[in-house]
Amino acid sequence: MTQKNNSSTPIRIPTCAELATEGKTPDVLFWVGCAGSFDDRAKKVTKSFARILHHADINFAILGTEESCTGDPAKRAGNEFLFQMMALQNIQLLNAYHIKKIVTACPHCFNTLKNEYPELGGQYEVIHHSQFLLELIETGKIKVNGNSFRGKKITYHDPCYLGRANDVYEAPRDLIEKLDLEITEMKRSREKGFCCGAGGAQMFKEAEPGNKEVNIERAEEAMALSPDIIAVGCPFCNTMLTDGIKINEKQDKITVLDLAEMIAQANNL
Amino acid sequence: MISSLIFILIFFSAFGFFLFRVIKIRRNILLGTDAQLEGTVSQRIFTMLCVAFGQSKMTARPVAFFLHLFVYTAFLFTQIELLEIIIDGVSGGHRTIWHWIENSAIAITYTILINAIELLSILAFFATIAFISRRNIIRLARFQKPEMKGWPSLDANLILSGELFLILSIMLMNSADVALQHMGQSQSTGKFLISNLIAPVWQNTDSATLHILERVGWWGHLIGILGFMVYLPFSKHFHILLAFPNTFFTNQKSKGKFTNLAAVTSEVKLMLDPTLPPPDANAPLPKFGAKDVQHLTWKNLMDAYTCTECGRCTSVCPANLTGKKLSPRKIMMDTRDRLEEVGKNIDKHGKDYLDNKSLLDRISEEELWACTSCNACVQACPVNINPLEIILELRRDLVMEQSKAPSSLNAMFSNIENNAAPWQFSPMDRANWTQEMN
Known part of the structure; x- marks a missing residue:
C-alpha cells in the first residue's frame, strides 16, 4: 500500500472488458467522457481522479475504447437521432457489463446519463466526481x-x-x-x-x-x-x-x- | 332601481367579454401537443402555493419583490371590497356588508379590512409610481430591450395607469364618505385611517357635491375594475390569473432533462436491430421538433400567455448579456403573438387554414443558435416559464426537418457519428491517457 504514492510505479486502469473476461464487474464505472479522454487539459483531471480512485482502493473500471460520446452535444443542438443512436448503443454496452453505478467528472455526461438514459432503458446510479470525492473523504477512504x-x-x-x-x-x-x-x-x-x-x-x-x-x-x-x-x-x-x-x-x-x-x-x- | 339595472348590465357584459376571451385563449393553448409532465398533484400544489401564491421566486430581487408585493396584496384584498361593490350595485344599497354586521361582534373586522385595503392601496399607489418611474424615467435596462418597443411598453404603462386610477377612485370614494360621516350625512362605519387623513381636503365642500364625489369614486372604481377585467386577457397582465395554473403545471423534472422523442426511439431501434418489425407504412410521418406553435406542447403555449414581459430571463441570459440577439423574453412574446395570429386565422377561415407562416418567421436562427442551454432564464422566471424548451424544439426542426445546422455543428455531428466523439480523434486513442499514469 505504501508503494501507491510512488510515482515510478505505473497505475493500471482496468477496463470493463478485461474484468468481464475474469467474470468480474466493477463496483463503479468511471465514465471518462470525450473531453476527459482527448482534451489535454481535461486528461490531467482524468488522471488525477483515476489516481485518487486507485489510491482509495476503489473497485472501478473504465469502458476504454468502447466508450462513446453520450450524445449530449447532439441532443442540445437538436439532433435527437444522433443522440439516441449514441444513447442506445451506450446503454446496450453498459447493461451488458451489468453496470450499476457510474461516476463522471463531466457534468454534461452526468446530466445525460442520469436524466435522459433511464427512459431509454439505462438505469444507473449516476454521481458527479465532486459527490464521489466528498463521500470518499467522509467515509475516511482518503484523507x-x-x-x-x-x-x-x-x-x-x-x-x-x-x-x-x-x-x-x-x-x-x-x-x-x-x-x-x-x-x-x-x-x-x-x-x-x-x-x-x-x-x-x-x-x-x-x-x-x-x-x-x-x-x-x-x-x-x-x-x-x-x-x-x-x-x-x-x-x-x-x-x-x-x-x-x-x-x-x-x-x-x-x-x-x-x-x-x-x-x-x-x-x- | 335604474342604477341597479345599469350596474347589472355593465357587470354582466364585462364578465361576458372576459369569459369569451378566456375561452378563446383556452382554445389556443389547447392547439398545442400533449405535454409529458412529471410530478404528483401534491408537488404541483406545493409549487403553486410557493411560487404563485407565495411569490417565492420574486425574492431574488428584494426591491421589486416588495413593490410587487404591495400591488399583489392590495389586489387580493380589494377583491373583498369588490364583493361589497357587487352587492351594493345589485341591491342599490350602500355598504351593505357593513349594515349586515354593524351590530354584531364581528363588525370590527369590517373596519379592520377596509383599513387594510386602504393601507395596501396607498402602498400600492407608491409602488405603482415607482414602477412607472423604473420604466419611463430610470429606464431600467431590461425594459428597454428591442422587443419592448411599441405596444409592449404602452401595454405596461396602460396597466400601471389603470392601477393608479383604481386606487384614486377607491380613495375618493372612501374619503368623501368619511367627510360625509363627519357631517353626519352618512352612517359611521368605524374609523378609516387613511381616508380620515384625506377627508380634511373636502372640509369646504358641501354635502351635495360630496355625495356626487362619493358616487364618482364608486362608479369609477367599478368601471375601472371591469375595464381591467376586459383588458386583462388581451394584455401581458394576464399573468395575475395564469400564474396559478402555470406554476401548478410546472414540469417537476431536473432542469437538465430534455424530452426523448419517442418517434426517434422507434426508428433508431429499428436501425440498430433490423430484425424488428418495420413501421406501419400508412402511418403519418412523425414531426420532429417544432416549426410552428401547434408543434409545441400546450404547456409551452400556456407559458407564452403567462409571460408578463418582466425580462428577468433576458437580464440573466449569458447570450443577451454579451450582446447577442437572443432574448428569452422575445421567444415567449413571439410564441404568444404567433399563437394569437394562428387563433385569429382559425376564427376567420376555419381550423384547417394555413397561412404559410410559422414561428420560425419570427424567431431567427441567429437567436436560436446563441443559446447555451444554461437554464438561467428558466431559473429566473417568477412564474416558472420555460423558454429553453421552445428553443430546443425549434432547433430540432432546423436540424432534423431542414438540415439547417451551422456547418461547425454538422462537423461535430459527423465526428460523433464516425469517431464517437465530438472531435476528430480516433476512437482507438480514447484510452491513451491510461498509458500516461506515472
Whole structure:
C-alpha cells in the first residue's frame, strides 16, 4: 500500500472488458467522457481522479475504447437521432457489463446519463466526481491535507449542468472546505451562476455576433475577486475559463483547477 | 332601481367579454401537443402555493419583490371590497356588508379590512409610481430591450395607469364618505385611517357635491375594475390569473432533462436491430421538433400567455448579456403573438387554414443558435416559464426537418457519428491517457 504514492510505479486502469473476461464487474464505472479522454487539459483531471480512485482502493473500471460520446452535444443542438443512436448503443454496452453505478467528472455526461438514459432503458446510479470525492473523504477512504493550499484565495464556478440543471451546489463547496479553504463567492453563484459559454453545443461552434464572449464575461467576474484559484467541476468550464484568464494575461496569477486535481494535490498524488 | 339595472348590465357584459376571451385563449393553448409532465398533484400544489401564491421566486430581487408585493396584496384584498361593490350595485344599497354586521361582534373586522385595503392601496399607489418611474424615467435596462418597443411598453404603462386610477377612485370614494360621516350625512362605519387623513381636503365642500364625489369614486372604481377585467386577457397582465395554473403545471423534472422523442426511439431501434418489425407504412410521418406553435406542447403555449414581459430571463441570459440577439423574453412574446395570429386565422377561415407562416418567421436562427442551454432564464422566471424548451424544439426542426445546422455543428455531428466523439480523434486513442499514469 505504501508503494501507491510512488510515482515510478505505473497505475493500471482496468477496463470493463478485461474484468468481464475474469467474470468480474466493477463496483463503479468511471465514465471518462470525450473531453476527459482527448482534451489535454481535461486528461490531467482524468488522471488525477483515476489516481485518487486507485489510491482509495476503489473497485472501478473504465469502458476504454468502447466508450462513446453520450450524445449530449447532439441532443442540445437538436439532433435527437444522433443522440439516441449514441444513447442506445451506450446503454446496450453498459447493461451488458451489468453496470450499476457510474461516476463522471463531466457534468454534461452526468446530466445525460442520469436524466435522459433511464427512459431509454439505462438505469444507473449516476454521481458527479465532486459527490464521489466528498463521500470518499467522509467515509475516511482518503484523507486531505489542508496545508497544500494554505493562504490561497479561491472561488468556485458552478457548472450549469451540475448546478441549475441538477441542483448540486453543496458537494463541490463542501469538498473545497475540506481543504481548509474558504470560498470567496462570485456575485453570480449557485442558482444565479453565470454560464461559461460552452453549454448547449456552443463548445463546438463560433459564437453568434455580439459585443463580448461569454467566457470573457465570466472570467472577468472571477478575476475581479483576485483569486489564486478558480475551482471548476467541468472540463468545458475549465477550458472556457482558462482561455478567458489567458486572454486577460492573468494566467501567472490565477490557476483554474478541477476539484479532482485539488484533492489529488492535497494527497500528493 | 335604474342604477341597479345599469350596474347589472355593465357587470354582466364585462364578465361576458372576459369569459369569451378566456375561452378563446383556452382554445389556443389547447392547439398545442400533449405535454409529458412529471410530478404528483401534491408537488404541483406545493409549487403553486410557493411560487404563485407565495411569490417565492420574486425574492431574488428584494426591491421589486416588495413593490410587487404591495400591488399583489392590495389586489387580493380589494377583491373583498369588490364583493361589497357587487352587492351594493345589485341591491342599490350602500355598504351593505357593513349594515349586515354593524351590530354584531364581528363588525370590527369590517373596519379592520377596509383599513387594510386602504393601507395596501396607498402602498400600492407608491409602488405603482415607482414602477412607472423604473420604466419611463430610470429606464431600467431590461425594459428597454428591442422587443419592448411599441405596444409592449404602452401595454405596461396602460396597466400601471389603470392601477393608479383604481386606487384614486377607491380613495375618493372612501374619503368623501368619511367627510360625509363627519357631517353626519352618512352612517359611521368605524374609523378609516387613511381616508380620515384625506377627508380634511373636502372640509369646504358641501354635502351635495360630496355625495356626487362619493358616487364618482364608486362608479369609477367599478368601471375601472371591469375595464381591467376586459383588458386583462388581451394584455401581458394576464399573468395575475395564469400564474396559478402555470406554476401548478410546472414540469417537476431536473432542469437538465430534455424530452426523448419517442418517434426517434422507434426508428433508431429499428436501425440498430433490423430484425424488428418495420413501421406501419400508412402511418403519418412523425414531426420532429417544432416549426410552428401547434408543434409545441400546450404547456409551452400556456407559458407564452403567462409571460408578463418582466425580462428577468433576458437580464440573466449569458447570450443577451454579451450582446447577442437572443432574448428569452422575445421567444415567449413571439410564441404568444404567433399563437394569437394562428387563433385569429382559425376564427376567420376555419381550423384547417394555413397561412404559410410559422414561428420560425419570427424567431431567427441567429437567436436560436446563441443559446447555451444554461437554464438561467428558466431559473429566473417568477412564474416558472420555460423558454429553453421552445428553443430546443425549434432547433430540432432546423436540424432534423431542414438540415439547417451551422456547418461547425454538422462537423461535430459527423465526428460523433464516425469517431464517437465530438472531435476528430480516433476512437482507438480514447484510452491513451491510461498509458500516461506515472
